[in-house]
Amino acid sequence: MTPALSKYLSSGQFLSTFKCYAGSIWPRAAYITFRNYSKEEKSIYEQDEEGKKPRMAYGKPYPDWRTPWIERDGEWKTKLAIFNRKNPSPEIMNALQNLPKMDFKQVIDWWKSMKDVQELQNQKFLPERVITLGSNLAAVHFFTYRNCAVRLKGSKDWIVGSILDLHLPNTFTEGYHVEAVDCSNFHHNGIRYEGIENLNGLKFLKWLSLKNQKHIDVWCLDRIAGQNGETLEYLDISGCKLDIGCIFALARMYALKMLVITDPGIDNIELQAGISFLENERPELVIKLEAISQPEADNKIAPTR
Template sequence: MAAPRAFLRLIPPKWNGGKRGFRDLSGVVTPEGNRRKRRTLLQFLSDHFCDMEFLRENVLQKQMQKVSLENRSFTIIQDKYGRDIAGACFILQHGGSVKFRDREWIRSDEYRRFSAEVLKFQAVPVEAIDASGCAINYHGLDNLLPLKKLQCLSLQRCPHVDDWCLSRLYLLADSLQELSLAGCPQISERGLACLHHLSNLRRLDISDLPGVEYPGLTQILVEEMLPNCEVVGTDWTQEGPEEQPQDPASPIHAKPAARDLGDPCGVS
């Protein structure tokens, strides 16, 4: 808990005029803040917090409150302008980008401000969203799941996207064709198993997931789970023990023929 700014410095009793008692405490009980001397950062923190652990918890709590506030539902905008406008405003206020059908990409500036012309696209559905690096969490998906025409969704490097978030993406199964989860630190194999509902998915990026213990094996399982989807991730063919050098003339060392994987799903 927070400590007071000033501490009372008690001194042991001393003899005063032949009588046992305390001296005049006017010069002893002095607030530390009244002393004019340079204070270090550690001294300042020690005067305001009992320990550094409390400071750390306080900072984390403030950050989580900010994330929770930023992921509130845009119900007022949705009621007035529709769910596509509400989802677009939510992403743009997080610093992401949106693309309406037959329109150019719309991006917010460095201060997360964007043009009010977005409100004119009430009759145009959102077909692509780039939320790379945005602080979107489980509750913030309430603004994206109603987008029934959404085809491409990028959640790359989103720090708060976890397995619980992936368990809600089944609501986009009818339209979603491309999904990127690259670099999300809180996604594991359990969350990827929830993607079996996305039967229309054509391209899935699961590269660089630190929460996945066996990325090569996981990619194989995801490919079997989504046979019509191109899964981008770890090159599992290069995992395992190092191969011994082979004779160039040996047929085993011959270069295999390249496979035609076709063009990946993309957004112009």
């Protein structure tokens, strides 16, 4: 281990950062990840003050001989155990074991993996949010707070802005029927498979843009087809990663009238054949091919010597 790395690992900055990821607590972001929509949810301090509820098995009290030793009466238990709600994850234990021989590259890789975990957690579907706000208003909260734009049914104006500027209702309110969602500016690394589930329950959704979202693949399109395939009329997936499996997912969107994709090029014969098949099966569907952007085109050109 280098002296610089040893100094960084022993610093308070590293320890404070590592504590956010240790134990059972999910990574704490420097930005707002999600809101608490459930008023009944209690903190770990309130849960500890109320005491542990008796555990039941088949309607009878849990037998004492199956109770862990640390939870039995008379056993000593540190007050710091309140922060250890569950056993540490294998990733955390592996990081602690490799701490003495960790280098900068491993620290950077670990930090990137934690950011991915944080982003997945940030985009997860929250049932309590839907229970509190309803499917449509919950979708407005989710997408607008992540730099997306939302348009309601019967309106020409888009709801867009920062979390400080928007004053959205915190309880269920009539009149919020989402008709269009623009995710082309989805914050950070873009929308993922977990975030697509927040489109569920939008019975009036007709317009959706996922332009240049690098995480959109056949799994995401298949979920959209199952959730919104009966109402979605316009879909922009230009700049996304497409393969032949995406064609089968698009074919399940029976209400689709306009599809915008990136031109796969003459070299991708399989995808070209799939698009032709989709045009033959759905003659009412208009498919618009956009030219590939210059940076992507440069990446696809093999260097010559």
